[in-house]
Every structure is written in structure tokens, then in C-alpha cells.
Amino acid sequence: MISATIVIPFLTALIVMAIPRDKTTVAKWAAAIAAFVTIVLTTYMFVNYDYQKGGFQFVEQYPWISSLGVSVKLGIDGISAPLMLLTAIVIFCGVFASWYVKDRPQEFLFFLFVLVAGVFGVFGSIDTLVFFFFYELAVIPMYPLIAIWGSTRKEYGAMKLTLYLVAGSVLIWTALLAVYVASGTNSFDLEVLQKVTYEPWVQTVFFAFFMVGFGVLGGLWPFHTWSPGGHAAAPTAVSMLHAGVLMKLGAYGIIRLGMVLLPEGAKFWLPVLIAIATINVVYGAISALAQKDFKYLIGYSSVSHCGYVLMGIGTLTVIGLNGAVLQMFSHGIMTALFFLLVGSVYDSAHTRDLNDFGGLAKVAPVIAIFFALAGLAGVGLPGLSGFVAEFMVLVGTFQTYPILGILGIIAVAITAVYVLRMLAKVFFGPLNTRWVKLPDARRAEVFAMSILGFFLVLVGVYPTHFVRVITSGVAPIVTRIVGAQ
Amino acid sequence: MLTLQHFLGLSALLFSIGLYGVLARRNAVVILMSIELMLNAVNINLVAFAMYLAPTQFVGQIFAIFVICIAAAEVGLALAIVLRIYRGRSSISVDDIDLMKW
């Protein structure tokens, strides 16, 4: 099941490349169908995940490198199940978002699907070497995707992003090797490695490695600087996948490798993490306030929202971590919708300067409606996904660090300011005469927007199954670190 | 009375002279001659060790013969290449062989 979700994007990538270059529509439909199949598979796994049993389910194992004790061991637990689903949704919508790519669309889809295969692989693997294999695989296609199909300062943005992320993986790789050696188990299997109790210095030093290494991808301040520029440079579908899914790999890695393998280290470092995460939240929100470029604004809001994820992790409470994982899902959907909308506007308007717009709601009502939806989810309006997630994170924070919780609330207020101001500037007020002929979202885009919007509402009104599944994943981790609550 | 140390001293001296020549001289042919000195130092070493340490075996001497052969071939080849360079630019100073740097 999991192997299928990884292999299907791979095969799709190859199939798309094999289709003749003048039959781009066929390639796009092939990609869309493949993405839909992954949605079906991940939904099936998510719905059928037995949260009462917990642990890794749908486990598969294939021999790989026997002399290093590595086998391809796949499985999902309560944390990765929703994230697999998220990935499938975003890539499905991403295919439709890139429906109108003109320049070498097949190569574009090729890299996109390799990236997605990597992301599925990261969420689905239990063996740490396999995890790292897919992690690198997910990072690398970003370079061609942004450098070839991007826009603003694309070469610079792509190079900076790639180097930052690979620099992070230097730390991750080193820490993995250190854990492998320190365990003395001659195995890279997470379930074997986590049974070992590591020496205190290994725990503290290498948890920091994991935290910073994954933190770079997770948008951790001050290593976030690649993110807004990278998003601004990237084409729509890539921004969606990147902010929506790839950045979640960072936080996921901190939980999956850092906290699971090195609980003592986590205990030592998580107060630091939550402090930095608060900076993330506040700094990201304030920076977003100052942006004039549409994509930069969303990029900084991503930094801010990913801060909530890290904050939730830092609380070390079940509810906080639960909120963190749910926020990953919710923000993934929300930010994908944001970037899809911005991309749609940019494609026809060819500018992203907020001050250039005005009154777009009159000419592009569909975009305006979805923008309001995403914006309100970002603000945390009850009934939308953002509310549930941020609420849980903040509850967790108030239980442990009330002062940081207050800062978190203030950041929500700032978020409200910049989101509403953006809505007002762009969509309401007098119509800027330049845009009288601005077309509304195209059919494929509307389709993608509706799906994302649907999930925003779904999680907002019916988070129960999500919360149950996630709890089954995070509770054992928290228990292991702080003891039973 | 000659001891092993005498031979080793001579060989070390020759080797050092050769090493100095390779590093300090700029004429390609002189550099090649210096390398010959180093190789001959090796030969003295090998034969002396064979004589004093393992007089019943001939490994050292055999090794020395191989070294002599190969050294001769090496110089022949090197001089051919030097000749080629000289035809091209009328100089065999290694300072002038500078088309490529860093």
C-alpha cells in the first residue's frame, strides 16, 4: 500500500517523460490520474488506520542493503497518516495548478513527481537510512523546478534554497550516523534504534543536530531566510508543494527522528525550540505585515504558521503536539490554496505588488471567495481548520509556558491585521481600471481550489478522526519523554 | 671497514641531493638527472640491505635491476617529451611551461 504510493509517482514521472512532447494534455491527464490514485490510497489508509491500536500499521519490509543492516521498511503511524493524505491532496491540486504551464510541461511534471515520491517516501519509511534517502530525493528536484520554471530572481532563489536545505541535511546525516554507531545495533531500523538508551552527550549534541538540520527545512528562525525568496521565485505548483508539504518534513523529522530517538536530548532542547518558535511566529507575522509582494507576504505568513507547528512540538504536551501535527495538515492545505490563488492572479496580471491591485472581487469573484476562505483559516476562524490546530497549540503552550502563549495570541492578532488588510487592498475598494479585463480563475484551477477549500472546512468542522489518529501517534512519544501525564 | 651505515649515509645523501635538485632547479633535463640520482640512491639502499641483512637472498638485487631498467625507460620517455616541448617553444625551463595554472 505504502510502497504503491511511492512507486506510482515514480512511474508517473517516467511515463510522463515517455509521452511524446506534442501530447502535453495526455501527460497532464496521466499525472492527474496518478495523483488521484494516491489520494485514494492515502485516504484509504488514513480512514482505516486503527487509532486504538496505534503504532506503525500497513507495514511492509523488503531487503535492501544487508551488509549495512538496511531494509526498506515502510509503515505509517498516527503522525504520518494525515501527512500522507495531505501530500496526495496537494499534488493532485498541484497538477491542476500547473495545467497551464507552457514551457516543457512534461519535464516539469517529471521533477514534480520525483519530488512527491520523495515526500511520500519520507512519511512512509521506518528505516532511518531509507528516510534520509527519500528526504534528499525530495529536496533536490526543487532546484531545477525553481531555476527553470520560476520567476523573480529564480537562479538565486533556487540556489539559496537548495544550499540551505542540503546544509541542513549535513547535520541530519551526521546525527544519523552518530546514532547508528552509538546504538551498536548494526541497524538503521527506527524501531530497533529507539529501544536503545543513548548516552547523555549523544542525546544533547545530536538532538541539536536534528533540530537545526530539520529546522532549516521547517522554516526555523534564523534559518528561514531561504523560504520567502524561494517561494517567490518558485512556480505555483512548486510553491504549493513546497510550503504545503515539504516544509512539513522539517517538523516531522524533528518528531520522528529527534524526539523518538533522543528523548533526553529533546527534554534538554525543546525549551529552546519553543522560544525560537515563538520568535518565528511573531517575527513572521510582523514581516508579513511589511510586505508589498503577494508571494513574499504568503511566504512570511508560512514562516509564522510553521512557527506554530514548532511551538506545538516544543510544548511537549499531547495536546500541543497534536495541534502541531494538525497545524501541519491545516497549514499545508491553506498555504497551498494561497499559493494557487496568488499564482492564478499573477498568471493573468503579471504583477504581484499588492498596491497595484484593488477591487478584484468585482472581476474575479471566485478567486476572492477562496482567498477570503484561506485568509480566514489563516486567521483561525472557528469552523475552519486553522482554528482547531492553533487552538490546540496555544492551549498546550499556556499549560507550559504561559508567556509564550500570550505572544502566540498577539501573533494571531497581527495575522488578522495583515490578512484582512491584504483582502481589503486587493479585492475590495474601488476597482483599479487596469484590471477591468482580468480573467477569473480558469477551470482547472477552480477545481483544485474547491478541493483544497473542502478540506479546510472538513477539518474545521469534523476534526475528530484527525485528532484521534494523531493522538495515537504523539501520545507515546510524549509519554516517553516526560513520563505519563 | 665499511658498514651498512656508510652505504645508508651515501644513499641518503644522494637522495637528498636529488630531492633538492628536483625542487630547486628549473631546467627540465637537470630535474630528470636529479630524479636519476634519487633512483640510484634507492638502488644503493636495496643492494646494501640485501648484502648486509639478507645475504642469502637476492630480492634486493633483483629489485635494483628492475629499478635500473625502469629508470632508463623513464628517462628515455621523458627526454622524448622534453624534445617535443623544445620544438614547440624553444625552451626547456619549467618556468616557461605555464599554459595552465590553477
Add this chain to the structure above:
Amino acid sequence: MSWWLFIPEFLAVILAFAVFGLDMVTPADKKNRLAWGGAIGLLVIIGVVVAYWGQTPRLYKELFYLDNFALLFKVFFLFVAVVIILSSLDHARRFLSHLGEYYGLIILATLGMMLMASAGEMITAFVSLELVSFSFYVLSSYDKNNPKSGEAGIKYIIIGAFSSALMLYGMSLIYAATKTTTFAGIFAALQQSGQLDFGWVLGIILILAGLGFKVSAVPFHMWAPDVYEGAPTPITAYLSVASKAAGFILLVRLFAMAFMPSVEAWRLLMAILAVATMCIGNFVALRQVNIKRLLAYSSIAQAGYVLVGVASLSPSSPLASNAIMLHLVGYGLSNLAAFVCVIVYQNLTQKEDIADYAGLSRRAPFVALAMLAALFSLAGMPFFVGFISKFYLFTAAADQGMIWLALVAIFNSFISLYYYLGVVKQMYVRSPEEPGPLAVPALINVILVVLVVLVSVIGIYPEPLLRAIGAASQIFIA
């Protein structure tokens, strides 16, 4: 007499001289036949070599090992030689003269490497090493119309002869201490004495310096960029792949089979050498403009990674020797693919600067894709063999308690990504100066397909190769 152990080598000698001889009766415009004949002959020899696989190592008075380790690399060298000969066809016709000797010398160099892989004794090792070096001295100065080629030849031969002298002096000191030249004898003597005196240490250092030249380890790397740039490109490819691997084979055999008892004494030295080699190679590569020089520095850096493996050798664990072999093969195939792209591009456009690769993905999509795969593999990206082999190498280092060395190596691997991406950027992002597709010969496409498939198949599923490597590693385990 176990003369039959030499059959592959005999065949190689016959093949080389057959090419030399037939050259005289082959008309000037039919020299490609010699290349095809040579390549087919080498393929036959591969078959012969494979037939020896898996038998218990037979010794010819410990002079000559025919163990799996030697066989594996004989096959590798022969395969590389075939690729080099076939990808030389156009290049040689366009830029070189005396093609019969050219192909014959490539086969002779291969013969030297095959002997080097089997050498179990210092004289044999030295003679076979010189056979390789001599062939390359001639080959690297083969392009008579290019003054850089002559310059490459003179630099190579002077530095090569100098390094041989150093190594020989070291060997004479080792001989003095052990009264033997066989690796097994040295091992036994070292185990007995336990203590290292001055002669020993100096001997090991000098041998390391001599071999360091062959594998272009810092600080003995200065020749490599110049020779790589000046030599005909197929020869550069052969130098950087096979000659380097052969040097490492000898280094590993010498240090793992002869000097192993004193491993704690040279481990740190080797680690420092590895760090210096990686760092200098990668940092200088950052500012190269010529693609051959870039690949030269990148191959210096790759030698540094292999040295990480050599520093992690241990008598009790096969991890390091497995990793070295995997990386040598993996790096070799990736680098070969990259060089085949450089060769074909040079043939078609006479250009060899990185900036000249602008827009290659539009002019020759498959060549660009192969180059992309090769460079990503060299950078250690997953899906390609470079990832697995580097992971293996650094695991071996960490396993010997040198996590710091692993960190330095991983960091270097990260640095290298920058300049590899620089080439990718030119090929995929920039627009070509002169548009229009390039007519890539079908043979080159076939070679590239084979190499790219190997690089990615081993990268995804290395187990079959690793099983062979594991069998080859047996000899290093006490």
C-alpha cells in the same frame, strides 16, 4: 607452475601487440577497426576473468593474488577501457594521429592496472604501476597539435618519476626492516615486532607519498588539474577513473594486507590526508571555469572521500573495504558518464568551458540528462550510486569512532553540490548561444544509456554489486 593464472594478462598483452601490429596494415581511414577489435578483445578478456570468480585465492608464491578483490577490479578496469576506447572513436579521428598506438597503449595501461590489482609483492606492484604510468605519460601528451598536451605530458612524467623515486625509497626502507617484499611477509614481520622504528615510519610515509601522487591526494595533487586539462579528453577520463582506482587498489591492498598491524599508527595520518584532500579539492573546484579542470578538482575531492574509507580500515570489520570498493566503482561509473558527455560536446563544438554548456538541455537533451545524472551521483544525491557509496563510506568512518571525519566529509559533499549545480544551471536554465540540436552519434548515446542505467540501478538496488564486493572483502578480514 600456475601460469594459467596469468591467462587474462597474457591475452591483454597479445591483444595490445596485435593492435600495434595490425596498425601497420590498416589503411589510415579504417583505424576504427582497430578500436572495435580492441574493444571486443577486452570484452572477451572480461569473460575470461569472470570465469575465475569465487575460487579460493591461489597464490603464485605470494607474488600474485587472483582473489575476488583483484578479479572485481580487473573486470572494472576492462569495462572502463572498453568505454574509453569506444568513446574515443570520434575524438581520436578528429584530434589525434597514430591511432593504432593510441588504442594499443590504452590496452597496455589496462594490462598494468590488471597486474596492479593482483600484485601481492612490492616489485610486482612497482613494475605494474610503472606500466600504467608509462602508458599514460605517452597518452597524455598524444595530441600533437595542442601545446597544452605536451605540457601535460612533461608535468606528468616529471612528477610521476619523482613520486616513484619517493615510493621506491620507502619500499627499500620497508625491505630493510622486514627482509622481504611480499605483503604477507611484511604483515607477519609487523605483527612480530609490534614496535615501529624510524625506518618503518619513514618508509610508510614515503610509500604513502608515492601512492598519493597516483591517486592525486593533497598535497601531492598539483599535477592532476594540469594533466587533466591538457591531455586528450578520453585519456583524462581514463586517468581520473581507472588510474585513480588502480592507485587506490594498490593502496588498500598494501595498507590492509601489509601494514594492518600498525593501523593505529597511520590511521590519523590517513584521516588528515583525507580531510586536506577533500577540502582543497572542493574549495578550489568552486572557482573553476574549465569543465575538465572542474572535474579534475572534483576527482581530487572524491579521492579524499576514498581516503576517508582507507582511514577507517579495520582488521575486524569489512565496512570500510566494502565502502571503498563501492565508491571506487560508483565514482568511476559516474565520472565516466560525465566525461563521455564532455568528450562528445568537445567533439561537436570544440568547447570545454563550463559557460559553453549553456542550454545543452535544449540542444542535446539526452546528453544533458546523462550529465545531470552523473553530476548528481558525484554530489552524492539519492537515486544514484553516489548516495549509497558515500553513505557507506561515512558510516564506516563513524563506525571506527571518527564521527568528526564523517561530519567533515559530509560537509564537503555539501560544498561540492554548489559547483555541480553550477554546471546543471548552465545546461538547464541558461539559453544556448547558438540554438539548433547537436548530432550526437548513436554509439555515444548507447554508451551513455548503459552508464546512466548502471549508475541509477546500483543507486537504487546495490545489493548484487555489494554481494560481490562482500566476497572480495573477505581477504581483508583476519
